[in-house]
Amino acid sequence: MSSTEIERQWTTRLRHRAAGKLPPEKLLPDTQPSYVSSWIYVFGVATLASLILVIATGCILALRGPSWWHGSFIGHFVNSLHLWSVEVFFFAMVVHLWGKFFMGAWRGGRTATWMTGVVTFLASLMTAFTGYVSQSNFDSQWISTQAKDGINATGGGAYFNVLNMGQMLMWHIVLLPLVAVILTAVHVILVRMKGVVPPYDDAASATSAATTEGATK
Amino acid sequence: MSTTRFRPDVDAPEYKGGYSPYDIIKEGTIAIVVVGILVVLLAVVFGSPDEPAITIKKWSNAAPIDFATTALSELNGTSLSASYGAPYNHNGPGQQLGPLALARWVGVRIPINSANDFVINPLRSQPNNPVLKASLTAWEKARASTRSTWVANYTKVAGRMTFTHGNVVVPATNAGPVPVLINDLTHMARTGALDTALLSGNGFYTTDYTKPLLFIADGSYLGSLAQKQHMLGDQWGMMNETGSYPGQPWLWLYTFWYQVPPMNSSHSGDLEVFAIMIVLTLVLFFLPLIPGLRAIPRKVKLYRVIWREHYRDT
Numbered sequence: 414m415s416s417t418e419i420e421r422q423w424t425t426r427l428r429h430r431a432a433g434k435l436p437p438e439k440l441l442p443d444t445q446p447s448y449v450s451s452w453i454y455v456f457g458v459a460t461l462a463s464l465i466l467v468i469a470t471g472c473i474l475a476l477r478g479p480s481w482w483h484g485s486f487i488g489h490f491v492n493s494l495h496l497w498s499v500e501v502f503f504f505a506m507v508v509h510l511w512g513k514f515f516m517g518a519w520r521g522g523r524t525a526t527w528m529t530g531v532v533t534f535l536a537s538l539m540t541a542f543t544g545y546v547s548q549s550n551f552d553s554q555w556i557s558t559q560a561k562d563g564i565n566a567t568g569g570g571a572y573f574n575v576l577n578m579g580q581m582l583m584w585h586i587v588l589l590p591l592v593a594v595i596l597t598a599v600h601v602i603l604v605r606m607k608g609v610v611p612p613y614d615d616a617a618s619a620t621s622a623a624t625t626e627g628a629t630k
Numbered sequence: 631m632s633t634t635r636f637r638p639d640v641d642a643p644e645y646k647g648g649y650s651p652y653d654i655i656k657e658g659t660i661a662i663v664v665v666g667i668l669v670v671l672l673a674v675v676f677g678s679p680d681e682p683a684i685t686i687k688k689w690s691n692a693a694p695i696d697f698a699t700t701a702l703s704e705l706n707g708t709s710l711s712a713s714y715g716a717p718y719n720h721n722g723p724g725q726q727l728g729p730l731a732l733a734r735w736v737g738v739r740i741p742i743n744s745a746n747d748f749v750i751n752p753l754r755s756q757p758n759n760p761v762l763k764a765s766l767t768a769w770e771k772a773r774a775s776t777r778s779t780w781v782a783n784y785t786k787v788a789g790r791m792t793f794t795h796g797n798v799v800v801p802a803t804n805a806g807p808v809p810v811l812i813n814d815l816t817h818m819a820r821t822g823a824l825d826t827a828l829l830s831g832n833g834f835y836t837t838d839y840t841k842p843l844l845f846i847a848d849g850s851y852l853g854s855l856a857q858k859q860h861m862l863g864d865q866w867g868m869m870n871e872t873g874s875y876p877g878q879p880w881l882w883l884y885t886f887w888y889q890v891p892p893m894n895s896s897h898s899g900d901l902e903v904f905a906i907m908i909v910l911t912l913v914l915f916f917l918p919l920i921p922g923l924r925a926i927p928r929k930v931k932l933y934r935v936i937w938r939e940h941y942r943d944t
Contacts (some may be wrong), residue, residue, distance in 0.1 A: 439904075441654055441655070442654060443653065443654075444649040444651055445649060445652035446645050446648075446649055446650075447648045448645070448939075449650075449931060450650070450939050451936050451938075451939070453936050455661075456663045459665055459757055461658070461661070462658070462662045462664075462665040462666075463665050463669070464660035464924075466662070466665060466666060466669055472661055481678070483682075489675075489677070490673060492678050492680070493667055493673035493677045494673045495675075495678075496673075496678040496687050496875075497676070497678075498665075498669045499877055500672070501665060501672075504667075504919065509677065512936065513932065515927045515932040515933055515936065516927065516936055517639065517924070517927045517933070517936075519917070519918030519924070520639065520640060523642075523918075524919065527917070527918050529914045531911075531914050534914070535911065538880060538881070541878060541880070543881040543883075545871070546652075549683060550680050550682060550683050551681035551682060551859075551872060552872055553683070554684065554846070554852065556861075556871075557843060558843055558846070558852070558865065559867055563830075564905065565714075565717060566732070566733055566898065566901040567733070567901065567904050568716075568717075568732035568733050568735060570717050570733070571716070571733075571736045571737070571739035572739070573764070574673060574840060575837070576802075576836075576838075576839055576840040576843045576844065577837070577838045577840055578838070579836075580736075580838075582837070609646040610642055611642050611644075612933060612937040612940050612941070613638065613643075614638070614643035614932055616769060623903075
């Protein structure tokens with residue numbers, strides 16, 4: 414087999430492309446720009462850390478089935494861990510989102526990073542919601558019977574039946590976590606590829622404003 | 631010049647400053663440990679809510695009149711389920727936003743016939759009751775107009791319904807088999823048999839609680855319990871959960887729209903709220919591309935607090 418033939422292989426091409434876009438020193442950096450020194454950066458990492466805990470506690474609940482936590486002290490405690498890791502996850506994610514907004518984190522070709530973050534947030538909302546309606550307790554009875562009207566009004570209730578606990582549980586533990594984790598991975602890879610957005614350059618902004626005014630006049 | 635002009639809300643300046651050591655693996659590990667400790671502390675101190683689900687048995691024993699009245703509303707077609715429209719039946723217009731009638735366009739995909747599914751079919755499963763059997767036969771053989779007359783006559787005096795010595799008593803005349811049907815369904819519910827009958831429609835195994843949940847939600851007992859738990863729509867409904875737990879505060883904006891006119895009293899309030907949230911979500915998604923909105927952070931200048939060390943050093 415010639416070297417040209419090897420270079421033409423899909424696998425070789427994909428490896429070269431991936432290594433070019435995301436070399437190891439970008440994926441696992443050992444330095445970072447000095448401006449990355451603010452408490453706001455903690456919340457992105459905290460979001461990822463709490464997501465790992467959400468998945469871990471969810472997996473433990475899945476091991477014993479959907480009714481385990483109702484009648485077992487250990488099960489109920491694991492459920493409490495699951496609940497609070499979700500609460501911390503959303504708190505960290507919302508602060509992260511607002512922080513990124515006020516940093517204008519889409520600048521410098523980072524629009525896709527922003528957009529994947531927004532979609533991840535939506536997927537997380539749906540994952541949490543399906544968790545609430547598949548708890549099989551009073552909360553899930555009330556929340557599902559109220560939420561059905563909103564979803565039915567869009568036509569979606571015909572296919573996404575919040576009163577069907579089995580369907581909601583499957584969405585909660587398989588489909589939506591898969592989507593959320595894949596989106597999170599894409600989001601993090603984009604962050605590593607593009608790097609952390611640099612601070613606004615006030616001088617450049619002022620120059621730009623002057624240029625615009627001059628052009629208008 | 632315009633092609634190379636720096637756009638402060640779109641472009642990022644080239645960073646020419648210094649770099650600091652950064653151990654991403656160590657940082658991630660510390661984050662997991664710290665968040666893990668925080669979560670364990672919260673779980674130990676606060677636990678989690680688990681208010682038991684209510685059953686039809688519990689409902690009919692706690693509030694037999696409410697149960698019997700709800701059963702009647704399934705027969706006379708006035709319950710929420712009976713008059714819902716799509717996706718359950720064709721008995722209601724459904725919600726509409728201008729020309730958009732999305733649910734109606736999708737159609738009936740989860741068919742619910744309230745009278746048959748919640749009253750008649752469950753009663754058929756009751757054995758060894760000749761009076762009930764005769765009443766069901768009379769119901770089935772009667773014309774639709776006759777049934778309507780019976781149900782209407784019963785409904786007229788249903789306000790005087792009492793629950794005496796374990797029986798639903800209504801001073802109805804010319805109501806045909808309706809008094810027996812309502813009374814026997816109440817008996818059935820109070821033994822727990824109706825919970826099973828509504829679930830077993832699909833065979834032995836089931837995870838679909840659509841029918842019992844629709845029936846329970848048609849009564850006022852579930853809502854009265856939810857009100858005590860501050861979970862009604864005008865109490866910021868879905869984002870709350872039982873007890874004093876935080877619930878889903880991330881749904882605050884969605885829930886907010888239900889608190890303000892016209893959505894809080896509109897027949898199509900759910901669809902209107904969804905429409906607002908879809909627009910706002912699209913704005914959030916496309917924010918980097920929207921002039922004016924994407925300039926907000928630069929004009930607010932909160933970034934100078936976030937990167938205060940950077941600006942101080944430069």
